[in-house]
Amino acid sequence: MTQAFFNEMFERCDLQAAGVSAAAFRGTGAPRTHYREFIDWLSAQSDQQIRNKRAEADLNFRRVGITFAVYGAKDEPGVDPERTIPFDVIPRIFPAVEWAALERGLRQRVNALNRFIHDVYHRQEIIRAGIIPAEQILDNAQYRPEMNGVKVVRDIYAHIAGIDIVRAGQGEFYVLEDNLRVPSGVSYMLENRKMMMRLFPDLFSRNRVAPVAHYPDLLLDALRAAAPEGSDNPGIVVLTPGMYNSAYFEHAFLAQQMGVELVEGQDLFVENDYVYMRTTQGPQRVDVIYRRLDDDFLDPLVFRPDSTLGVPGLISAYRAGNVSLCNAVGTGIADDKSIYPYVPDMIRFYLGEEPILKNVPTWMCRKADDLKHVLDHLPELVVKETHGAGGYGMLVGPASSAAEIEAFRAALVANPDKYIAQPTLALSTCPTYVEAGIAPRHIDLRPFVLSGHDVRMVPGGLTRVALREGSLVVNSSQGGGTKDTWVLER
Template identity: 75%
Template sequence: MAITKFFNEMTADDGSVRAHYAGYAAWLSETPADRIARKRAEADSLFHRYGITFAVYGEESGTERLIPFDIIPRIIPAQEWKDLEAGLRQRVKALNCFIHDIYHDQEILKAGHIPAEQVLNNAQYRPEMQGVNVPCDIYAAIAGVDVVRAGAGEFYVLEDNLRVPSGVSYMLEDRRMMMRLFPELFARHRVAPVEHYPDMLLHTLRSLAPVGVTDPTVVVLTPGAYNSAYFEHAFLAQQMGVELVEGQDLFVSDDQVFMRTTQGPRRVDVIYRRVDDDFLDPKYFRKDSMLGVPGLLDAYRAGRVTLSNAIGTGVADDKSIYPYVPEMIRFYLGEEPILNNVPTYMCRKPEDLAYTLAHLPELVVKEVHGAGGYGMLVGPASTAEQIETFRKYLIANPEKYIAQPTLALSNCPTFVESGIAPRHLDLRPFVLSGTEVQMVPGGLTRVALREGSLVVNSSQGGGTKDTWVLEA
């Protein structure tokens, strides 16, 4: 089945420019091509000099790659954003309720809305967290929810990232770059600011400090300079004015976490950790982890330190749990979901598997635990051979896969080698939950630079765009 109709962010079906893009389109047509070419080259060299890169393993220092940046922004009108924001807040609220419930009374399982074995046998479920209380009952303090827009212009949530979602630094740097390159555009448009995100993040983290701590010390925990998202870790620590620590900088004594400083040990209260659960504490999780802190879990369970995000949030953003999120919203909030979920076939169910196998050329098949755009089949874009390979995987391990209809991801004009051409995109807004839920308008727009590709991940050749929410 070939998909023919895509929603174009800039132009309507009749070819006219959508109202919220009118100002930009006019600017683009009156700006000389050589000026734009110069500015694009300037952006490239600035990103290199700033070192806004992601590391590529095994290559020499400084060969970190740039994530391609496209100068045509993705523009969202105020009202559309308002609806989207309401839907995202609702969703993340329900997800936090769900995680709290799972690690306490498991009401949703008792009520039969989700099969208990789906949750409790999930590798992301952490029995160590059972009965542990966390400040404000917030588990996913930082959530990055992937949203796409399909054929008729309606939004779908593709994925809830509740573990260590990344990308917010690109959102901020893309804006900084656009303002530097094209200040005149910002004079012409009322673009909602995003620059205060680090302040909001710090505020959120501080609000989640252990009970009784009035002036908490916050740190960012990174796996180190060779991690692919290291730039972001360093960037956020710097912007928040807090220490960027590695596991080796911390130690636990009497269930209290300390960092090693030039003036002796100093207490740490809140850890914004960018290290996966498995590597956090070699005493309890992976024994070979050099990235974690022995005894961290003890301090955490004793309520002496806050980890953001909490341990065990993966139980809620797993692809096998995703289909139940609308149910969570109804169950915990008593509301109807504002945002759509993509219809999902769970291949562990025989009838869903049968359907999936019969419709492979038109479906997207994903590994339940996959991430980063690896291990997936995009039916309409695949060869017969690739489809047959996946068919074998599916029959061998059906429980490892889900399938979804191939969404006609919206596209947006983008600079490519041949000039300007439409490319598909998604959006990752960030939702911060502390004593209150906060968001900056917009998020990170990722764009699939290869013609026809629906995969926007940077590891698969995706790029980014600045995201403008226009103020009314």
């Protein structure tokens, strides 16, 4: 790839209009300092070399089994229901000082969210203080009254949090979503790094990139910290819905990396309010369950009676304090999109601090004035279901047809409580290698925050990229891809 070609491709990235500080270049067009070494390296690579490496990455991901399932795709002709997430060879790069500021904000936010969940299921002081209306919590589908008064170890509910971050405006960070139930994607963060080191080992001798490979060790420490009192050598398992779940690869990967058993509900049973795993050597006590299925499916005696994925009696053992669930039952109350607008107030209320990370301005359609504003400006806004996920159940006004907008308008009028709306942010872009060459594509970031003896995280996260030109939807199920995320050490 010639220097002239390289410069021409990068000049197509309208980085100034989409958040200069998140991208590879300054407003003048000169490379930002922390990208300079990578840009020098990339300019020396031929187009064919990069294409060959992309193909090698895809082949290796398939060989290892790093795929995700697209529900319903098996019924679509010509669509592979098991596919690899497209991997981009141009990393997203953070300087150490910038990452340190982001990490402080993430620690603060997760601390406040854990305080909030504990408060919801105990004293409910935030309701009595009039900060959040009672009905917003008590009538919420994610509120679990079964958790009222239940003591959890260290008062930690969200042991694993995936916080979605975007950069917009003049380069400031915004939190887009808090994922606290069963956040996924960390296996791609780890495998993306392994792939980059395999494909381009010389890059890591030229750049001091902070490691992320120790994440499974930190996760295991957080799970051990959640063990009930008296569990000196806790039995830990990863509970999966099974091989047909879209994130099954991740479940198996993390169990293997931590050296613990991967189990399904049928592998566990409850006796005298203790949980046991069936093994060829007889029953073995289980103290901590890293569960990768939703609350509704955990225990058919308490939640959905038709669930075959969970363990009968599990919640009884949990309430008795004989087993810990990570994340705790009921954490969904804090990642519901109708609760999201109150997180800055939570930080002030529980910590007495000003939020380090900003929320995206949000209109709650259950409020009459907010609903009127949203209906008047629907073509300009992003509208989301409060319980939606994966990029589904949302409207991106500027990218939608008139018919789609009117259909959403009818849904809003019929059931406004189900929706929130946000402005269409000018998200930052990152140079991305697509079929036409290097071009700007919108990105977000999901760092993974672990709460155990303390709050910890690895320097990096899962960068997701909207590969379709102009798209703001980065979800893999909606055509998004991923990048390695580099934090440069000082």
